[in-house]
Amino acid sequence: MLYLTSDNFPIFIPFGVIGFYRYLWYAIRLTAAWVYSPIPLPENPTYIASEDVTIIVPTIDAGEEFKEAAHSWLVGKPKEIIIVTEEKMLGPLQDLANSVDPSRIRVTTVPFANKRLQMSHGIKSTTTDIIVFADDDAIWPPTMLPYILACFEDQKVGGVGTSQRVQPCGEKMTVWEVLAAFRLTIRNIEISSSTHIDGGLPCLSGRTAAYRTIILKDPEFLHGFTHDYWLGKYHLNSGDDKFLTRWLVAHGWSTYVQVCKEAELLSTMKPNWRFLKQVLRWTRNTWRSDLRSLFMERYIWTSHPYVAYTMVDKLFNPFTLLAGPCLVGYIMYKSTIPVDKGGYHLPWWNVLLSYLVWLSATRTAKLMPHLWNRPQDIIHVPAFVLFGYYFSIMKIYALLTLHETGWGTRAGVGDPTAAMAAMDNRTNAEEKAASNPFNDKPSTQYAQPRPMYPQPALEMQVGYAS
Known part of the structure; x- marks a missing residue:
């Protein structure tokens, strides 16, 4: 090291500053995640799943994996499961529901595929105090609902999230699924640490998240x-979970996430290159939501300052990560120049080899919580390193293309404005038919949840049309 730094010590200062900063905060996250603890089950619970929980599942293309997921939901004995799909998929989804449990699974429709529209339609159909949104492939442990409901014993909690793990589509995980599993392991650490430090988190993941119905029934919401x-x-259309999380923060509600085996869901990921399209959509949603939280709405700064810091950190993360190979490239270039002409003593291949060893060692250490359970995935660490640099470039590309709002990995999801217009037309037609005195069919009235407590007030309302 003395031989290396004798060339020009200042060139190593950027390496040291960036490295010290990144690994200091990673150590803080690990420590916070280690001391974090989930909320235990109460002796006398206020909420009972069979009376207080409705599960809403917006979907358009559920397959056989839906059956396994639905059976896992029913173990928790929710009052009802509502499947919301587009009209042309009513038949296939009804057949799937009938094959599982037609008495507790209801299928309803909207005119066109639109996730937010499907979710809002399900909300209007709900009569219980707690709504749980779930993806059609989210497989729950038997203890999922009790551990989710335990968090709502605190009347300030408006939303609850869970930890996640990848369920392979085939017999073995593909490299794409392993990359997704690595990301989920890191995410579980991040959300548990932020929950412990200041009670917040950047997003209640839409794969499974629970909310108080009184919040979602609000016409303004x-x-x-x-x-x-x-x-x-x-x-x-996408980014619904980001919107929900920001709404809770802006309206004074607390959140919590249960990171434990008792509340850890299994979810499938794209087992091929289409995983990259998923990541691109998620990245655009993250940019839009974080920029809103930090600079437009700004409630996050006072309610969850640590989460605000992590959001700012992610804004600069792709640039700091790409700075590493740029600096290494500069040192390798200087190593090819003779020393008497200002070059460095150390051979260029030594610099490159040292950098690759350092990357492999640090990334392996970062993934140890995952590798402890699946040591065979260590062969994919180099792919994870390469993906990290690709992801940094993707984040910059996503920032420059935030105007692109398509779903990306799901066919049939059309223009959200057209979907809303079609739904409004259908609603108007139903209301007109219900008000017709010659129509002997009773109109459907949705019951409202019992108002057990007042909603926290804000001095000013937040707008989401920006």
């Missing part, structure tokens, strides 16, 4: 949720 625009003109 329903309108903002289905009329959400980026920069006032790009109608958003």
Whole structure:
């Protein structure tokens, strides 16, 4: 090292500053995640799943994996499961529901595929105090619902999230699924640490998250949720979980996440290159939501300052990560120049080899919580290193293309504005038919949840049309 630094010590200062900063905060996250503890089950629970829980599943293409997921949901004995799909998929989804449990699974429709519209339609059909949104392939442990409901014993908690793990689509995980599993392991650490440090988190993942119905039944929420625009003109369909999390923060509600085996769901990921399209969509949603939270709404700064810090950190993360190979490339270039002409003593291959060893060692250490359970995945660490640099470039690309709001990995998800217009037309027709005195069919009235407590008030309302 003395031989190396004798060339020009200042060139190593950027390495040292960036490395010290990154690994200091990673050590803080690990420590916070280690001391974090989930909320235990109460002796006399306020909420009982069979009376207080409705599971809403927005989907358009559920397959055989839905059956396994639905059976796992029913173990927790929810009052009802509502499947919301588009009209042309009613038949296939009804057949799937009938094959599982037609008495507790109800299928309803919207005119066109639109996730937020499907979710809002399910909300309006709910009569219980707690709503749990779930993906159609999310497999729960038997203890999932009791551990979710335990968090709602605190009347300030408006939303609850869970930890996650990848369920392989085939007999063995593909490299894409392993990369997804690595990301989920890191995410579980991040959300448990932020929950412990200041009680917040960047996002209650839409794969499974629970909310108080009284929050979601608010007409202001329903309108903002289905009329959400980026920069006032790009109608958003994805990013629903980000919106929900920001809404809770802006309206004074607390969140909690249960990171434990008793509340750890299994979810499938794209087992091929389409995983990259998923990541691109998630990355765009993250950029839009974090920029709103930090600079437009700004409630996050006072309610969850640590989460605000992590959001700022992620804004600069792709640039700091790419700075590493740029600095290494500069040192390798200087190593090819003779010393008497300002070059470095150390051979270029020594610099490159040292950098690769350092990357492998640090990334392996970062993934130890995953590798402890699946040591065979260590062969994919080099792929994870390469993916990290690709992801940094992707984040910059996503930042430059935030106007692109398509789903990316799901066919049939059309324009959200057209879907909303079709739903409004159907609603108007149903209301007109219900008010017709010659129509002897009773109109459907949705019961409201019992108002057990007042909603926290804000001095000013937040707008989501920006």
